[in-house]
Amino acid sequence: xxxxxxxxxxxxxxxxxxxxxxxxxxxxxxxxxxxxxxxxxxxxxxxxxxxxxxxxxxxxxxxxxxxxxxxxxxxxxxxxxxxxxxxxxxxxxxxxxxxxxxxxxxxxxxxxxxxxxxxxxxxxxxxxxxxxxxxxxxxxxxxxxxxxxxxxxxxxxxxxxxxxxxxxxxxxxxxxxxxxxxxxxxxxxxxxxxxxxxxxxxxxxxxxxxxxxxxxxxxxxxxxxxxxxxxxxxxxxxxxxxxxxxxxxxxxxxxxxxxxxxxxxxxxxxxxxxxxxxxxxxxxxxxxxxxxxxxxxxxxxxxxxxxxxxxxxxxxxxxxxxxxxxxxxxxxxxxxxxxxxxxxxxxxxxxxxxxxxxxxxxxxxxxxxxxxx
Amino acid sequence: xxxxxxxxxxxxxxxxxxxxxxxxxxxxxxxxxxxxxxxxxxxxxxxxxxxxxxxxxxxxxxxxxxxxxxxxxxxxxxxxxxxxxxxxxxxxxxxxxxxxxxxxxxxxxxxxxxxxxxxxxxxxxxxxxxxxxxxxxxxxxxxxxxxxxxxxxxxxxxxxxxxxxxxxxxxxxxxxxxxxxxxxxxxxxxxxxxxxxxxxxxxxxxxxxxxxxxxxxxxxxxxxxxxxxxxxxxxxxxxxxxxxxxxxxxxxxxxxxxxxxxxxxxxxxxxxxxxxxxxxxxxxxxxxxxxxxxxxxxxxxxxxxxxxxxxxxxxxxxxxxxxxxxxxxxxxxxxxxxxxxxxxxxxxxxxxxxxxxxxxxxxxxxxxxxxxx
Numbered sequence: 238x239x240x241x242x243x244x245x246x247x248x249x250x251x252x253x254x255x256x257x258x259x260x261x262x263x264x265x266x267x268x269x270x271x272x273x274x275x276x277x278x279x280x281x282x283x284x285x286x287x288x289x290x291x292x293x294x295x296x297x298x299x300x301x302x303x304x305x306x307x308x309x310x311x312x313x314x315x316x317x318x319x320x321x322x323x324x325x326x327x328x329x330x331x332x333x334x335x336x337x338x339x340x341x342x343x344x345x346x347x348x349x350x351x352x353x354x355x356x357x358x359x360x361x362x363x364x365x366x367x368x369x370x371x372x373x374x375x376x377x378x379x380x381x382x383x384x385x386x387x388x389x390x391x392x393x394x395x396x397x398x399x400x401x402x403x404x405x406x407x408x409x410x411x412x413x414x415x416x417x418x419x420x421x422x423x424x425x426x427x428x429x430x431x432x433x434x435x436x437x438x439x440x441x442x443x444x445x446x447x448x449x450x451x452x453x454x455x456x457x458x459x460x461x462x463x464x465x466x467x468x469x470x471x472x473x474x475x476x477x478x479x480x481x482x483x484x485x486x487x488x489x490x491x492x493x494x495x496x497x498x499x500x501x502x503x504x505x506x507x508x509x510x511x512x513x514x515x516x517x518x519x520x521x522x523x524x525x526x527x528x529x530x531x532x533x534x535x536x537x538x539x540x541x542x543x544x545x546x547x548x549x550x551x552x553x554x555x556x557x558x559x560x561x562x563x564x565x566x567x568x569x570x571x572x573x574x575x576x577x578x579x580x581x582x583x584x585x586x587x588x589x590x591x592x593x594x595x596x597x598x599x600x601x602x603x604x605x606x607x608x609x610x
Numbered sequence: 611x612x613x614x615x616x617x618x619x620x621x622x623x624x625x626x627x628x629x630x631x632x633x634x635x636x637x638x639x640x641x642x643x644x645x646x647x648x649x650x651x652x653x654x655x656x657x658x659x660x661x662x663x664x665x666x667x668x669x670x671x672x673x674x675x676x677x678x679x680x681x682x683x684x685x686x687x688x689x690x691x692x693x694x695x696x697x698x699x700x701x702x703x704x705x706x707x708x709x710x711x712x713x714x715x716x717x718x719x720x721x722x723x724x725x726x727x728x729x730x731x732x733x734x735x736x737x738x739x740x741x742x743x744x745x746x747x748x749x750x751x752x753x754x755x756x757x758x759x760x761x762x763x764x765x766x767x768x769x770x771x772x773x774x775x776x777x778x779x780x781x782x783x784x785x786x787x788x789x790x791x792x793x794x795x796x797x798x799x800x801x802x803x804x805x806x807x808x809x810x811x812x813x814x815x816x817x818x819x820x821x822x823x824x825x826x827x828x829x830x831x832x833x834x835x836x837x838x839x840x841x842x843x844x845x846x847x848x849x850x851x852x853x854x855x856x857x858x859x860x861x862x863x864x865x866x867x868x869x870x871x872x873x874x875x876x877x878x879x880x881x882x883x884x885x886x887x888x889x890x891x892x893x894x895x896x897x898x899x900x901x902x903x904x905x906x907x908x909x910x911x912x913x914x915x916x917x918x919x920x921x922x923x924x925x926x927x928x929x930x931x932x933x934x935x936x937x938x939x940x941x942x943x944x945x946x947x948x949x950x951x952x953x954x955x956x957x958x959x960x961x962x963x964x965x966x967x968x969x970x971x972x973x974x975x976x977x978x979x980x981x982x983x
Contacts, residue, residue, distance in 0.1 A: 591845065592918065
């Protein structure tokens with residue numbers, strides 16, 4: 238080892254702050270990365286830049302006024318947030334929701350899932366370096382979903398559509414034909430994305446075997462959603478604890494085998510296909526009738542606590558609600574899937590290179606609005 | 611020595627300085643320097659416009675269309691914007707090196723055009739070591755890039771610059787070896803003689819050499835999928851993160867001038883240069899350059915990016931052995947089959963290409979990626 242002593246070449250690790258302002262941190266997230274050359278040897282996630290105190294704000298508002306706040310959590314999936322929150326309130330108040338409203342909720346939630354996954358997959362491919370092309374194709378389809386959701390709610394991002402006891406209004410006449418057209422076309426669009434990239438040699442080289450999250454670690458980290466399913470755990474709240482009317486529809490839960498970035502990407506693409514399948518069935522069985530139950534304007538919930546959870550595009554989204562029989566929640570806690578999926582980030586990224594860290598992070602698909610609240 | 615070079619004597623007479631050139635030697639230089647500067651800058655502007663519009667089409671959007679008819683003045687608008695920007699030097703950066711870096715990067719690219727023949731004899735200097743000169747001069751650009759990365763005092767810049775040095779130095783070798791195949795066929799390093807020897811474009815006689823040269827050239831000029839040094843999603847803007855105003859514009863010019871230069875060299879070496887039926891020589895030259903350029907940005911808008919270790923492995927484990935094999939095959943053909951019809955050799959070479967590419971892609975593995983920490 239005489240050579241080594243002669244060289245006197247000494248390298249030392251350095252700290253790189255990836256974020257909070259960085260093109261690939263999907264919001265204001267910061268990774269305090271310790272690098273040895275290109276290799277990541279330590280990582281400390283730092284968040285809180287987008288903290289708005291939504292849980293505290295909710296304590297000063299009536300139950301209906303909290304709904305717009307939930308829009309601002311995971312702003313790529315506002316409908317899902319609305320749904321989870323109103324389900325928590327209905328559960329504690331014991332309100333039954335009309336059939337038609339339940340069906341509409343399922344349509345909106347599944348449309349939202351497709352829209353959210355389109356962004357997730359597109360952003361992931363963008364992180365892989367596919368210069369904007371895939372994400373712009375996916376934004377093209379997301380536009381159509383936003384148009385549909387705008388028809389029913391008047392908004393394109395923060396819908397504020399669900400209400401305690403149903404939905405705010407019935408769908409307009411042009412909605413169902415437009416939805417039918419969309420549902421017919423969507424599978425061919427998904428085929429188009431797959432043709433472009435699913436078997437692309439470079440994408441496989443970049444994402445296969447990268448950032449593996451083993452099954453046991455995923456469960457221990459309490460991960461949920463596509464991140465958990467990509468690791469091979471067949472866990473979907475829609476099947477495991479059916480809510481709304483999900484038990485009436487046929488759909489599969491796509492799972493991965495290894496738990497690498499590629500599996501997470503594939504699981505999301507498969508879930509989009511399943512969502513289209515669900516929407517088709519809902520449209521066939523959509524009943525006529527009321528869309529909103531009679532609910533008191535200043536709703537007073539009985540003293541108690543409850544927890545309602547749904548399968549949001551990012552995982553198990555839960556609302557824990559405590560009531561003291563006033564017109565506002567005593568405490569509202571949100572189980573944000575993004576935040577909890579993020580806890581596995583360090584274990585997944587250690588030892589990988591900077592480029593891999595970015596795509597591993599991208600494949601978790603977090604939303605800072607939800608992480609920081 | 612050269613086997614496919616009939617008509618060489620006629621053209622090489624054209625290549626010499628015309629005896630009746632007004633003003634003689636120095637005026638020739640002056641005129642051609644002006645022509646080259648104008649040509650390079652004008653083509654870059656055209657290319658920028660064309661690429662932005664073209665990529666817009668690839669990405670199902672319109673591209674710039676507000677400035678002038680069809681947005682044709684967009685490069686002008688960009689240039690004006692960039693001129694008016696504040697020039698910022700990082701507080702702890704190395705001011706002199708920071709200022710010098712864009713110049714060091716830009717000048718070598720311009721120098722390349724000195725030996726590029728735009729038509730029969732229409733070039734600044736018919737160096738007898740033409741292609742060697744190109745390779746030598748073009749590798750100076752990397753010094754400018756590294757200066758920029760170092761002087762910026764920014765970790766992203768440094769990472770980008772380090773990647774660039776590693777990548778360019780590695781890809782120089784397969785690049786050179788693939789050029790040697792062409793030089794063997796021609797028997798000369800002069801760009802004029804290389805074109806004159808191409809009664810059949812060398813892309814047919816050297817298909818494997820062309821592929822290797824093209825891929826190595828993409829890596830040399832840092833275009834997708836080898837655009838690691840400015841990988842937007844990972845290291846923000848790489849080596850020019852800390853550059854603004856005109857200095858940034860210089861790097862932008864370097865990027866496009868490199869593409870233009872490499873398109874011109876590919877045209878000269880493999881596509882028969884200015885030669886073609888009916889149309890005037892410079893028109894053929896422009897058409898071919900444009901075709902190559904189109905192909906390069908087509909790749910850019912389609913495929914993702916490789917990781918640094920994969921890029922290096924590809925150079926040393928795939929391209930280098932293939933380039934050596936190509937050299938051996940070409941050498942054997944020239945020595946053993948001097949009188950055979952070129953069409954037979956084309957068939958042999960295409961067969962060799964098919965076999966090698968298929969076999970190599972089976973055996974070539976990009977290797978792991980995770981480092982134990």
